[in-house]
Amino acid sequence: MANTRKLIQGNKACTMGAIKAGARFCASYPITPASEIGEYLSEDLPKVGGKFIQMEDEIASMGAVIGASVMGVKAITATSGAGFDLKQENIAYAAMTEIPVVIVDVQRSGPSTGGATVCAQGDLMQVKYGRSGDCPMIVLYPNSVKEIYKTTIRAFNLAEKYMSPVILLMDETIGHMRENIDLSEYENVEIINRKLPDVPPEEYKPYEPDAEGIVHLMPFGNKEGYRYVIQGMHHGADGMPNLSPATLQCSLDRINGKLDRHKEDIWEWEAVDLDDADIVVVAVGCVSRSATEAVHAMRKQGIKAGLFRPITLWPFPDEPLMKATEHAKAVIVPEMNMGQLVHKVKEYTRDCTQVIPLNVYDGTVIMPEQIEKVIKEVSEK
Amino acid sequence: MEQDRIEMRFCGFGGQGVVLGSVIYATALAKEGYNVVQSQVYGIEARGGASSGEAMYSDKPIHHLHVTQPDILLAMSQKALDKFIDTVKPGGIVLCDSFYIDQFPKRTDVKVYKAPLTEIAITQLGKELFANALAMGFINGIVKNVSQEHLIEALLESIGNKAVEQNRKAVELGYETGLKVLKEQN
Numbered sequence: 001m002a003n004t005r006k007l008i009q010g011n012k013a014c015t016m017g018a019i020k021a022g023a024r025f026c027a028s029y030p031i032t033p034a035s036e037i038g039e040y041l042s043e044d045l046p047k048v049g050g051k052f053i054q055m056e057d058e059i060a061s062m063g064a065v066i067g068a069s070v071m072g073v074k075a076i077t078a079t080s081g082a083g084f085d086l087k088q089e090n091i092a093y094a095a096m097t098e099i100p101v102v103i104v105d106v107q108r109s110g111p112s113t114g115g116a117t118v119c120a121q122g123d124l125m126q127v128k129y130g131r132s133g134d135c136p137m138i139v140l141y142p143n144s145v146k147e148i149y150k151t152t153i154r155a156f157n158l159a160e161k162y163m164s165p166v167i168l169l170m171d172e173t174i175g176h177m178r179e180n181i182d183l184s185e186y187e188n189v190e191i192i193n194r195k196l197p198d199v200p201p202e203e204y205k206p207y208e209p210d211a212e213g214i215v216h217l218m219p220f221g222n223k224e225g226y227r228y229v230i231q232g233m234h235h236g237a238d239g240m241p242n243l244s245p246a247t248l249q250c251s252l253d254r255i256n257g258k259l260d261r262h263k264e265d266i267w268e269w270e271a272v273d274l275d276d277a278d279i280v281v282v283a284v285g286c287v288s289r290s291a292t293e294a295v296h297a298m299r300k301q302g303i304k305a306g307l308f309r310p311i312t313l314w315p316f317p318d319e320p321l322m323k324a325t326e327h328a329k330a331v332i333v334p335e336m337n338m339g340q341l342v343h344k345v346k347e348y349t350r351d352c353t354q355v356i357p358l359n360v361y362d363g364t365v366i367m368p369e370q371i372e373k374v375i376k377e378v379s380e381k
Numbered sequence: 382m383e384q385d386r387i388e389m390r391f392c393g394f395g396g397q398g399v400v401l402g403s404v405i406y407a408t409a410l411a412k413e414g415y416n417v418v419q420s421q422v423y424g425i426e427a428r429g430g431a432s433s434g435e436a437m438y439s440d441k442p443i444h445h446l447h448v449t450q451p452d453i454l455l456a457m458s459q460k461a462l463d464k465f466i467d468t469v470k471p472g473g474i475v476l477c478d479s480f481y482i483d484q485f486p487k488r489t490d491v492k493v494y495k496a497p498l499t500e501i502a503i504t505q506l507g508k509e510l511f512a513n514a515l516a517m518g519f520i521n522g523i524v525k526n527v528s529q530e531h532l533i534e535a536l537l538e539s540i541g542n543k544a545v546e547q548n549r550k551a552v553e554l555g556y557e558t559g560l561k562v563l564k565e566q567n
Contacts, residue, residue, distance in 0.1 A: 007404075007411040007419065173446055178404065178419040180411035289444040365446050 006183075010145045010175040011036035011078075014104060014168065015044060016183070017152025018076045022191055023102070024050035025075040027064035029057055029083060032116040033172040034106040037078035058083040062090035065101045069094075070230060072194075072219025074156055078104035081123045082113055085130075091165055092131035093232045095255060098207070098215050100159035100194060102152070104168045106175040109363055118363040119172040121285055121336040127167045128314045136256045138266055139167045139314040143288045145179035150186065151311065157192040158266060162258055163215055169313060171286040171336075173365055201225040207251075208237035213258040259315055268311040269320050273299055277306025279375055280328040282321065282345050284310055287334050287366045294371035303379045318348045325349045330378045334358035334366050354378070386439035387526070388448040391516075392465050393457025393478075395432045398513040401539060402455070403434025405517055408535035409527040410438045418443045431461040438526075455520055457481060457498070457512070476520060478512070494523055494562050501558060506551055514551035515558070522559015529556055 008016070014037055018026070026045060028038035042052040055061035058079055065075035079087060084105045094101050109115035110122045127139045138158055142151040152168060159166040197204050197216045206228040207215050218226035233241040234251040242248075259266060270288075272295055274280065279298075283291040288309040298305040308324040310317050321344075325331050331349050333342040333356065342357045349355055358374050360366045389406065393399040400421045407419035415438035422433060435448035450470040456462035457478045469475055471490040480499035498519060502512035514536055521532055533552050537545060 005412045005414060007408045007417060173420065176420060177446070178407060178417070179443075180415075180417050286446055289446055292444045367447075367449065368445070 005180060007178045007180050008145055009036065009178045010148050010170065011106065012040050013145045013149040013181065014078070014152045014170070014175075015040040017149040018102070018156065019044060019048055019050075020149075020186065020189070020191075021074065021153040021156035022193070023074045023076045023156060024048065025052075025065065025068035025073045026050075026077065027053045027055045027061040027068070027075070028077045028079065029055055029061050031058075031080045031083045033108055033175050034078040034080050034083075034104060036175075037104055037106070041076070058086035059090055062087040062094075062103070066090060066094050066099050069099045069101050070217075070220050074100070074160070076102040076104065078106065080106050080108045080116075081110045081126065082108070084123060084126060088131050092133070092135050094165040095131070095135050095137065096133075096232050097230045098163040098217065098255065099165070099230070100156075100163055101165050102155045102159055102168060103165060104170065106170045106172060108172050109361075115363060117172065119286065119336065119365055120361060120363065121171060121287065121340070122361075123169065124284070124313065124335070124337065124340040127169055134252055134256055136164065136259045137167060137314050138162070138164055138259060139169050139312070140268070141169045141284050141311060141313045143174060143285050143309070143311075145174070145177060146181040147311070148174065149181060149183065153186070153189055153191070154268075157190065160192045160194040161214070162262060162266070163194060163217065164255075164259065169285070173286045197226060201227070204228070205237040206230075206239045207235055207254070209254055209258070213254065213261055215254075263315050266312055266315060267317045267320060269317050270307070270309040270311060271324060272307035272309070274306035274308060274324050277304050278327065278329050279303065279305045279332065279378055280325050280330075281305065281307045281332045281334065281371060281375070282309075282325075282341065283307065283334050284313060284341060287336060290366050290368045291334060291371055293368035294375060297368060297372055298375050298379075303375060305375050305379075316344050316348075318344075321345065321348045325353060328353055330354040330356060332356045332358060332371065332374050332378065334360070334371050334374075336360055336366060385441045386437045386443055386445060387453070388451045388470075389436045389438075389453040389455075390433055390448050390451040390465060390468075391435070391455045392431055392433040392461035393481075394460065395430065397432070397457045399432055399455070399457060399461075400434035402513050402517060403436050405535045405539045406520065406527070406532070407436035407438075408539060409532040410436060412531040412535060413527045415439060416441065416443050418445065420447060422447070431458070431464045433461065433465065453520065453524055455516055457516065459484060462486070474524060476516075476523060478516065494559075494566050496558050496562050498555070498558075501554065502551065505554060506547055511547060511551040514548045515555035518552035518555025518557075519559045519562075520555075522556040523563050529553070
């Protein structure tokens with residue numbers, strides 16, 4: 001009971017989740033509204049035998065966490081949109097070389113320096129795209145302090161399980177918000193660690209996937225004698241550069257295919273009053289909280305509204321969305337940008353379903369009344 | 382829309398510690414067993430203009446992100462009061478530090494209580510710094526939504542157990558002032 005009475009900031013919850021998941025290294029560069037993550041980890045990691053380094057810039061901090069992970073240490077870095085830009089090159093490297101790391105993006109208004117303390121959801125597409133090639137990515141998007149804690153643990157678990165970088169996407173409002181949370185239910189939460197090679201060093205091929213499509217990378221510096229090369233060029237099972245058509249295709253199929261194949265395990269979403277809903281709101285992050293309130297208010301007025309909330313933003317939960325909107329006459333997509341999520345929603349709803357965007361990008365949070373207004377307009381048609 | 386939650390706003394000028402005040406009060410509300418959401422709006426206004434922190438509490442889960450219509454407004458400066466007075470819910474409570482405020486709300490649909498909080502802090506505790514802790518006690522003396530012990534615990538946790546006795550005294554003095562004002566100004 002006492003645990004439920006603790007008030008915790010969203011960014012702090014992220015650091016607590018990271019430590020619970022086994023993270024023992026953080027390298028970051030300060031940037032509002034993500035700075036607290038580095039600050040808290042600089043205090044708390046040494047207490048559990050971990051290390052924190054404030055690096056000289058964003059890409060260096062991305063390089064440092066990749067390095068830590070290559071050594072077998074779970075690692076995290078945190079930034080905001082303008083810093084995420086600068087990390088992209090190394091994020092692509094982590095995806096290509098299948099190094100598990102967790103990257104937090106606490107979004108603020110962009111592009112460029114934009115507004116440091118201004119809430120916005122402008123990075124929904126950037127976290128998936130913006131890197132060269134067909135670069136796969138897992139992106140998780142919590143909407144409360146409690147969910148930040150839980151989802152940070154999940155981000156590490158998915159990173160280790162699928163040998164992939166994972167992005168934890170957050171909103172400024174949720175990162176800086178404080179809520180009371182009960183952590184006792186997570187005391188025995190499952191913590192996943194990457195699989196190690198099950199063959200002797202002489203037979204070891206680092207990039208030979210197992211039956212599940214996952215590679216087993218032995219930490220560098222090992223005493224058992226596993227020696228291999230990690231680099232960003234297309235590579236075969238032995239890890240050496242190889243640009244033959246077969247290897248190239250195999251390499252892209254491996255890094256993308258593992259996420260596609262296990263998407264049902266990676267997908268997480270919340271459904272609110274969807275069963276008989278003929279108006280479905282699709283919303284993520286902080287906006288989904290206003291959407292939940294709006295849906296509840298509409299139900300009280302007899303309007304059959306529901307909410308579909310992707311918690312896994314990428315890979316996009318397309319099949320669950322299709323099912324959720326199957327019988328909807330209209331789908332409303334409120335988001336704090338000029339229209340990003342709406343494109344995926346349009347792609348995966350029936351042609352006869354009306355998709356209505358609601359875009360607010362003036363830095364104010366979308367409130368329930370704004371969503372209720374659109375729901376009412378649609379229901380009266 | 383059905384209103385299950387109580388909304389509180391703490392406002393003043395930058396440096397008075399109103400955002401910290403909202404964290405302290407929210408911490409006390411959480412200790413009380415409520416579901417609590419605390420947040421603040423950042424901006425250049427924090428440097429000298431009207432700074433503000435917020436807390437919402439309820440027995441039910443809170444989805445709401447920001448305080449829009451406070452049930453309780455603590456105003457520590459004239460500018461902050463002027464900025465937020467119109468947002469207070471009809472029937473709401475407005476608490477003013479009359480050391481910094483001399484033009485009180487004209488609204489008749491809200492209940493206004495005033496006390497020279499900063500002056501009391503200076504004269505009785507020796508430092509303006511304690512006006513914040515005093516204001517926390519003052520709120521509780523008027524609205525009585527947390528236990529004094531939880532409020533003091535929350536305050537001491539938030540400031541890392543500094544000047545423990547003076548802060549404890551400030552909260553208690555604020556509380557007594559609140560009780561007195563409630564009797565006199567009701």
